[in-house]
Amino acid sequence: MAEAEILVFxxxxxxxxxxVALELVGKARAxxxxxxxxxxxxxGSGVEGLAGDLFAAGADExxxxxxxxxxxxxxxxxxxxxxxxxKERQPDxxxxxxxxxxxxxxxxxxxxxxxxxxxxCLDLALDPQxxxxxxxxxxxxxxxxxxxxxxxxxxMTTVRPRVFxxxxxxxARQGKLVRLSVNLVEDQIPLKVLEVVPRPQPTVRLEDxxxxxxxxxxxxSKENFKLLEELAQVLGGVVGATRPPVDEGWIGPxxxxxxxxxxxxxxxxxxxxxxxxxxxxxxxxxxxVVVAINKDPNAPIFDLATYGIVGDVKExxxxxxxxFKELKAKGA
Amino acid sequence: xxxxxxxxxVPASLDVRVDPKTHNLIREGVESVINPxxxxxxxxxxxxxxxxxxxxxLLSMGPPQVREALRKxxxxxxxxxxxxxxxxxxxxxxxxxxxxxAQAIRKMGSFDLILCGRHAxxxxxxxxxPELAERLNLPQITYVSKIExxxxxxxxxxxxxxxxxxxxxxxxxxxxxxKELNTPRYPTALGIMKAAKKxxxxxxxxDIGATPEKxxxxxxxxxxxxxxxxxxxxxxxxxxxxxxxxxxxxxxAERLQAAKIL
Ligand SMILES: Cc1cc2nc3c(=O)[nH]c(=O)nc-3n(C[C@H](O)[C@H](O)[C@H](O)COP(=O)(O)OP(=O)(O)OC[C@H]3O[C@@H](n4cnc5c(N)ncnc54)[C@H](O)[C@@H]3O)c2cc1C
Ligand SMILES: Nc1ncnc2c1ncn2[C@@H]1O[C@H](COP(=O)(O)O)[C@@H](O)[C@H]1O
Numbered sequence: 001m002a003e004a005e006i007l008v009f010x011x012x013x014x015x016x017x018x019x020v021a022l023e024l025v026g027k028a029r030a031x032x033x034x035x036x037x038x039x040x041x042x043x044g045s046g047v048e049g050l051a052g053d054l055f056a057a058g059a060d061e062x063x064x065x066x067x068x069x070x071x072x073x074x075x076x077x078x079x080x081x082x083x084x085x086x087k088e089r090q091p092d093x094x095x096x097x098x099x100x101x102x103x104x105x106x107x108x109x110x111x112x113x114x115x116x117x118x119x120x121c122l123d124l125a126l127d128p129q130x131x132x133x134x135x136x137x138x139x140x141x142x143x144x145x146x147x148x149x150x151x152x153x154x155x156m157t158t159v160r161p162r163v164f165x166x167x168x169x170x171x172a173r174q175g176k177l178v179r180l181s182v183n184l185v186e187d188q189i190p191l192k193v194l195e196v197v198p199r200p201q202p203t204v205r206l207e208d209x210x211x212x213x214x215x216x217x218x219x220x221s222k223e224n225f226k227l228l229e230e231l232a233q234v235l236g237g238v239v240g241a242t243r244p245p246v247d248e249g250w251i252g253p254x255x256x257x258x259x260x261x262x263x264x265x266x267x268x269x270x271x272x273x274x275x276x277x278x279x280x281x282x283x284x285x286x287x288x289v290v291v292a293i294n295k296d297p298n299a300p301i302f303d304l305a306t307y308g309i310v311g312d313v314k315e316x317x318x319x320x321x322x323x324f325k326e327l328k329a330k331g332a
Numbered sequence: 333x334x335x336x337x338x339x340x341x342v343p344a345s346l347d348v349r350v351d352p353k354t355h356n357l358i359r360e361g362v363e364s365v366i367n368p369x370x371x372x373x374x375x376x377x378x379x380x381x382x383x384x385x386x387x388x389x390l391l392s393m394g395p396p397q398v399r400e401a402l403r404k405x406x407x408x409x410x411x412x413x414x415x416x417x418x419x420x421x422x423x424x425x426x427x428x429x430x431x432x433x434a435q436a437i438r439k440m441g442s443f444d445l446i447l448c449g450r451h452a453x454x455x456x457x458x459x460x461x462p463e464l465a466e467r468l469n470l471p472q473i474t475y476v477s478k479i480e481x482x483x484x485x486x487x488x489x490x491x492x493x494x495x496x497x498x499x500x501x502x503x504x505x506x507x508x509x510x511k512e513l514n515t516p517r518y519p520t521a522l523g524i525m526k527a528a529k530k531x532x533x534x535x536x537x538x539d540i541g542a543t544p545e546k547x548x549x550x551x552x553x554x555x556x557x558x559x560x561x562x563x564x565x566x567x568x569x570x571x572x573x574x575x576x577x578x579x580x581x582x583x584x585a586e587r588l589q590a591a592k593i594l
Contacts, residue, residue, distance in 0.1 A: 079466075101492075107426065107460075107462035110426075111427065111466035115553055116427060116554040138455055139456075141562065142561070143350055144559075151553065152553035190471045192501075193498070197498075199491075308573065311577065316577050320580075320581045323578070
């Protein structure tokens, strides 16, 4: 069993790899420890060019299913292509990103294979017997649980994007490209995608932002959140939030960071008027530099900060904005 | 048209702690509610019933107290309810749950639409819907924020990370719904009175012809091996900056420049 491969579903949309696909190839490589193969399954239409990145990230083999019916994701054709592959190759572990796509597809396959699936994992490790130990949040993140799949194979899991770092891409790495034969006929696919309308997005996604200015309940009002917008703007960053401001309607739900929100990893994270409760910090603990502004010197966020400022956000934040603006004007 | 809504009872508060010795969950109070997304599913079924005429059946697997959740759904306006209740079903993971629900649905007879919540807020997997669709060999549409039925087709809008997708599938189909779909109604006094007389059928594992190896803990490939509270995150030493706001700003700017962040 220890020799069996680790398979990663290499999610792509509109011909672009989702970052989580590379994160998972990197993690699979680490789990494989050089002793067993890492295989990526790449499905789509006209996506052969993406195989190179998967090899560079650590895949030994890329299984490519390239077919017009696979252009826009649909459950059934994707499951129909992957099921025989999993059945035949019998991987030990199969990893999916916990995206809307991964969480639609993985359970369909798990049921068809009659195996276990763990949702939305925050960490993966191998126990001494080589069993995959999956860490998943439960009760909205109030508890974490370890889950294993002792007797069924493959061990399947969806993994939350951003919990593993992007692996370094080694362009010199090579691998084997295997083309899967695809016998899909459009007329036999019951589901039709009639329309795809992009939703308005912030110019920079929170997940990709290098600088995040996050506000909590201590900001006090929607008005005061504008102070954060101004600070974010001079830094070329994005505004994020804890849950209370989202519940209060001061900012949209897509900006929530934490257990039931997004996981972020910016270079700079400025925490303004938030206490640093673990449900929030689990989403931002990977930030490089953390600046905390809080009027309570005992707020737990200071345990996690690189620089701490005890004070009122309404005074400190505008002072920071002014100073950074000055430097910017000087061309710093 | 017949619509089956799968509902799960969940704790009213997710504010749970872990007993450091036994590693068991300590639940504050034992009050339970219908999983919020499942209420959206019930509401959607009732709106379709009002528009097209339909019978709405509720289905749940769980302990005897789940009757309360089913009664509430009946009071909202569902027509009948089925409870799968048996000690042998306890400890089921999503694979065993989907098997059990599928067995019951086969026994319940023909249907046009199955509605589930996008996920249950306690275990938060969102896997039972798609696994059930697979077992019944139905097209699935997840993350649904709008439903329209025309003839024997369902057209639905899906809310994805960066897009809205409009899809169409033939009936019967299984949909998992989001809270953006609607606002669930409250039961009226009249509804509550009527609910007491509506049929609520209780089935055991044997009643639905379930294979013992496929249900409950025995039928579940996944095992919970540990339960714990998230560890706090702590860094090495924090440097406190103090002074007037302008002085603090200057000190911070200097450090961020030195770290090449500015
Ligand atoms: C199931 C569940 C899931 C959750 N998921 C998330 C999640 O994903 N993300 C999340 O963030 N939370 C989540 N929470 C909520 C979380 O537990 C906390 O309630 C929340 O993170 C606290 O937000 P806060 O720090 O903004 O507010 P508080 O804890 O109220 O902290 C406010 C802070 O602001 C300070 N302050 C007040 N006024 C000022 C001022 N003028 N200047 C400076 N400082 C000031 C106070 O000293 C205090 O430290 C979840 C909770 C549950 C139960
Ligand atoms: N025990 C159960 N009985 C009935 N329906 C369930 C049960 N568990 C889950 N479901 C349905 O499946 C959905 C997703 O649940 P889950 O996969 O547990 O997150 C729920 O919103 C319900 O519609």
